[in-house]
Amino acid sequence: MVNAFEIQGGKPLRGEITPQGAKNEALQILSAVLLTEEKITISNIPDIKDVNKLIELLGDMGVIVNRLNEDTYTFEAKDIDQDFFLSEAFKSKGGGLRGSIMIVGPLLARFGKASIPKPGGDKIGRRRLDTHFLGFEKLGAQFNYNQADGFYNVDASDLKGTYILLDEASVTGTANIVMAAVLAKGITTIYNAACEPYLQQLCKMLNRMGAKISGIGSNLLTIEGVARLGGTEHRMLPDMIEIGSFIGLAAMTGSEITIKNVQYKELGMIPDVFRRLGIKLELRGDDIYIPAQEHYEIETFIDGSIMTIADAPWPGFTPDLLSIVLVVAIQAKGSVLIHQKMFESRLFFVDKLLDMGAQIILCDPHRATVIGLDKQVQLRGISMTSPDIRAGVSLLIAALSAQGKSTIYNIEQIERGYQHIDKRLQALGADIKRI
Structure with missing residues (x-):
C-alpha cells in the first residue's frame, strides 16, 4: 500500500x-530509563514512529511500560533480558532505528556490557557514530565489531572517569557518553560537549535521579560518578x-x-x-x-x-x-x-x-x-x-x-x-x- x-x-x-514534544529529546530521555530499576514517569512524549519504536524496543528488553494517557508513560527497568540483545528480533528492530544507538551508554553503565546492530535512519549523508564509540573507549569500554553478524559487542565491566575531548559536538554522542559516565568510577570531564536544550534536559533529569553533573548548558561538562540512580518525573520540551x-x-x-x-x-x-x-x-x-x-x-x-x-x-x-x-x-x-x-x-x-x-x-x-x-x-x-x-x-x-x-x-x-x-x-x- x-x-x-x-x-x-x-x-x-x-x-x-x-x-x-521534542523528538530529539525523546530518544535520549527514553534511553535514560535504563539507568535505574526505579519508576520513571515521562510526559509530553510525541506520538511518532521513531519514538514509538524505541518504546516498543524498551518493552521487548523487559522494561515495564505503562501508558497513563496520550503523552505520558511510566517505565520500570527492573529486569532487563540480556539475551534479547543477541536475538534476530533485536537486530531487525534495533538496526532499523537510528535512536537505538542511544541505549548503549545506559546499558554499559548499568550492566557493564552491550551489543548493538549497525544502526539505520535518514538519508542525509554520512552520520558517523565514532564520537559515541571513542567516548566509551576512553571510559574503558572495549569493542569488537563482528563482520559476520553485523553487531558491535562492547565490554565495559570497569568504567572509569576520564578527560574526554569530543572530536565533534555531537548531541547524541554527548548524551550517550554522559549516560555511561554517570555511573562510572571517579570524575569524567567532557569538553566540546553539545549544549542543546535537549541535552540540558537530559542532564537535569539525571541530576534529579541522583547524578552529579555540573556545567549544564556549557560545552564543558563535569560528571562525578555515583553508585546508583533513582526514579524521577520528567516533562519534555x-x-x-x-x-x-x-x-x-x-x-x-x-x-x-x-x-x-x-x-x-x-x-x-x-x-x-x-x-x-x-x-x-x-x-x-x-x-x-x-x-x-x-x-x-x-x-x-x-x-x-x-x-x-x-x-x-x-x-x-x-x-x-x-x-x-x-x-x-x-x-x-x-x-x-x-x-x-x-x-x-x-x-x-x-x-x-x-x-x-x-x-x-x-x-x-x-x-x-x-x-x-x-x-x-x-x-x-x-x-x-x-x-x-x-x-x-x-x-x-x-x-x-x-x-x-x-x-x-x-x-x-x-x-x-x-x-x-x-x-x-x-x-x-x-x-x-x-x-
Missing part, C-alpha cells in the same frame, strides 16, 4: 496549533523544529497562526532567523503569534551584501530548520544564501521546488541561493517524494502555498518526526488528505 498526502494548496490557514516549521508555514501561506506553549527561552536564535527573512512574529505569554502577511522582505547585511543563513552547533542555528528556511525564502522579497555545513546532500530536494516554479541555484551539495518571488508568482502543485523528515515537511509547506493539487509520496519519512500532521493542519483549515 502506498501512503501519500494529497494537498490542494493556495488557501490561507488560521487558528492555534500546539507543538508536540516542545519540539523546536515543529515550532520553526509552523512559523515558516504561516509566512508561506499568508496565514494568521498562534503557536501555543513554545518555551520561548529554549528556542535560541530560531525566532531571530525567521525575523531576518522578514517574518513578523510576536511573543504573547509563552505563545508565538504570527499575523497574516502579504509580503516579507529578507534583510541584507549592514554593508548591503546578501544575507547568508548557515547552520552551526547550538547555540547556533539548528541544521534541522535549514530546509524550512530555504522553502520560506522562495516567496520572500530579496535573495539569501543557504549554507548547510553540517550534513551533505540535505539540499538535494530543491529539484522538486524548481519543478514547482521556485528560483533556486544549487551551488554544490552544501549551498543554495534562493531568489525570492515576493509572492508575484505562485508555486504550482506537483507530485513528489519526501527524501527525509525535514525535507518532507518543507515540501509539505511548499505544497500548502502552491496553486492546485500536490501529491507527496513516502510520507512515512514525515511521520517519523511529526505526529498526526494531517489532522493538525486540517484543524487550521488546510485541504490535506491521506490517500
Whole structure:
C-alpha cells in the first residue's frame, strides 16, 4: 500500500496549533530509563514512529511500560533480558532505528556490557557514530565489531572517569557518553560537549535521579560518578523544529497562526532567523503569534551584501530548520544564501521546488541561493517524494502555498518526526488528505 498526502494548496490557514514534544529529546530521555530499576514517569512524549519504536524496543528488553494517557508513560527497568540483545528480533528492530544507538551508554553503565546492530535512519549523508564509540573507549569500554553478524559487542565491566575531548559536538554522542559516565568510577570531564536544550534536559533529569553533573548548558561538562540512580518525573520540551516549521508555514501561506506553549527561552536564535527573512512574529505569554502577511522582505547585511543563513552547533542555528528556511525564502522579497555545513546532500530536494516554479541555484551539495518571488508568482502543485523528515515537511509547506493539487509520496519519512500532521493542519483549515 502506498501512503501519500494529497494537498490542494493556495488557501490561507488560521487558528492555534500546539507543538508536540521534542523528538530529539525523546530518544535520549527514553534511553535514560535504563539507568535505574526505579519508576520513571515521562510526559509530553510525541506520538511518532521513531519514538514509538524505541518504546516498543524498551518493552521487548523487559522494561515495564505503562501508558497513563496520550503523552505520558511510566517505565520500570527492573529486569532487563540480556539475551534479547543477541536475538534476530533485536537486530531487525534495533538496526532499523537510528535512536537505538542511544541505549548503549545506559546499558554499559548499568550492566557493564552491550551489543548493538549497525544502526539505520535518514538519508542525509554520512552520520558517523565514532564520537559515541571513542567516548566509551576512553571510559574503558572495549569493542569488537563482528563482520559476520553485523553487531558491535562492547565490554565495559570497569568504567572509569576520564578527560574526554569530543572530536565533534555531537548531541547524541554527548548524551550517550554522559549516560555511561554517570555511573562510572571517579570524575569524567567532557569538553566540546553539545549544549542543546535537549541535552540540558537530559542532564537535569539525571541530576534529579541522583547524578552529579555540573556545567549544564556549557560545552564543558563535569560528571562525578555515583553508585546508583533513582526514579524521577520528567516533562519534555516542545519540539523546536515543529515550532520553526509552523512559523515558516504561516509566512508561506499568508496565514494568521498562534503557536501555543513554545518555551520561548529554549528556542535560541530560531525566532531571530525567521525575523531576518522578514517574518513578523510576536511573543504573547509563552505563545508565538504570527499575523497574516502579504509580503516579507529578507534583510541584507549592514554593508548591503546578501544575507547568508548557515547552520552551526547550538547555540547556533539548528541544521534541522535549514530546509524550512530555504522553502520560506522562495516567496520572500530579496535573495539569501543557504549554507548547510553540517550534513551533505540535505539540499538535494530543491529539484522538486524548481519543478514547482521556485528560483533556486544549487551551488554544490552544501549551498543554495534562493531568489525570492515576493509572492508575484505562485508555486504550482506537483507530485513528489519526501527524501527525509525535514525535507518532507518543507515540501509539505511548499505544497500548502502552491496553486492546485500536490501529491507527496513516502510520507512515512514525515511521520517519523511529526505526529498526526494531517489532522493538525486540517484543524487550521488546510485541504490535506491521506490517500
